[in-house]
Amino acid sequence: MNPATNSTAPRARRSVLGNFVRSSIGAKWVMAITGVLFLLWLIGHLVGNLQIFAGAQILNDYAAFLRANPTLLWLVRIGLVVVVVLHVLAGIRLATLNRQARPERYEGYRFRKASWASRSMIWTGVIILAFVLFHLAHFTWGWIFPSYFQLVDGKGQHDVGGMLVRSFSHPWMAAIYMVAMVAVGMHLSHAIWSSMQTMGLYGRRFTPRALRIGRWIGILIALGFFFIPLAVLFGIVRIS
Numbered sequence: 001m002n003p004a005t006n007s008t009a010p011r012a013r014r015s016v017l018g019n020f021v022r023s024s025i026g027a028k029w030v031m032a033i034t035g036v037l038f039l040l041w042l043i044g045h046l047v048g049n050l051q052i053f054a055g056a057q058i059l060n061d062y063a064a065f066l067r068a069n070p071t072l073l074w075l076v077r078i079g080l081v082v083v084v085v086l087h088v089l090a091g092i093r094l095a096t097l098n099r100q101a102r103p104e105r106y107e108g109y110r111f112r113k114a115s116w117a118s119r120s121m122i123w124t125g126v127i128i129l130a131f132v133l134f135h136l137a138h139f140t141w142g143w144i145f146p147s148y149f150q151l152v153d154g155k156g157q158h159d160v161g162g163m164l165v166r167s168f169s170h171p172w173m174a175a176i177y178m179v180a181m182v183a184v185g186m187h188l189s190h191a192i193w194s195s196m197q198t199m200g201l202y203g204r205r206f207t208p209r210a211l212r213i214g215r216w217i218g219i220l221i222a223l224g225f226f227f228i229p230l231a232v233l234f235g236i237v238r239i240s
């Protein structure tokens with residue numbers, strides 16, 4: 001065995017992977033994979049939260065069940081942080097590469113359309129990132145309404161349902177969530193279709209259908225979340 005060849009092989013492999021991740025298509029793949037992973041978690045999060053329509057106690061039991069498995073909880077949390085950081089870094093890389101590749105002068109519908117879509121993705125992405133930090137401060141760290149965060153239910157469990165309903169009965173808080181969900185819907189609508197394209201799922205018949213399906217999945221997820229503060233504001237969900 002040649003030791004010189006052996007020691008350079010991992011470095012060569014690393015640089016192939018490094019070059020791929022730094023390339024435009026590599027960054028798109030990182031965005032697509034991390035986006036899909038976050039989307040799967042988000043669907044689970046939506047289903048979990050929709051249990052508020054079945055009663056605050058059901059939501060509290062569900063939250064207590066999640067907290068009873070700290071290993072799983074923390075594995076998921078660490079996974080989420082890794083996924084979000086990689087998604088943001090790949091987004092920054094892609095935006096930088098796009099800017100570098102942009103010609104001095106440009107005109108035409110195709111370019112303007114692509115540019116609007118990618119610009120809106122950046123802005124909705126920034127709004128979602130700001131929302132997630134606000135959301136963690138609200139529900140996970142309990143900084144915004146500390147008195148609601150300390151509530152316990154009849155079983156001595158963290159009263160997530162009571163905290164949620166009390167929080168959204170403040171119209172300004174419900175409004176922040178509803179505006180953020182518009183950004184979530186816009187971001188997902190484009191992202192789902194875009195990640196299908198990255199993964200090679202396109203074709204003359206498939207692409208228009210994928211565009212429609214992507215749009216609807218994004219809209220339905222955002223609407224699901226949107227209805228929660230709205231239902232509290234309209235008194236459909238209330239403290240029992």
Ligand code: HEM
Pocket residue numbers: 042045049063073077080128132135136139140160164177184225226228229
């Ligand atoms: C009306 C909309 C939403 C409601 C009512 C809601 C509710 C909650 C609640 C109650 C928690 C705390 C769970 C606990 O600690 O027991 C939580 C955590 C979290 N939410 Fe949401 N959520 C909403 C939308 C979203 C959206 C759209 C995102 C992402 C874009 C998101 C991301 C997160 C994250 C990352 C956590 C932390 C998870 C953890 O600590 O393990 N949420 N949410």
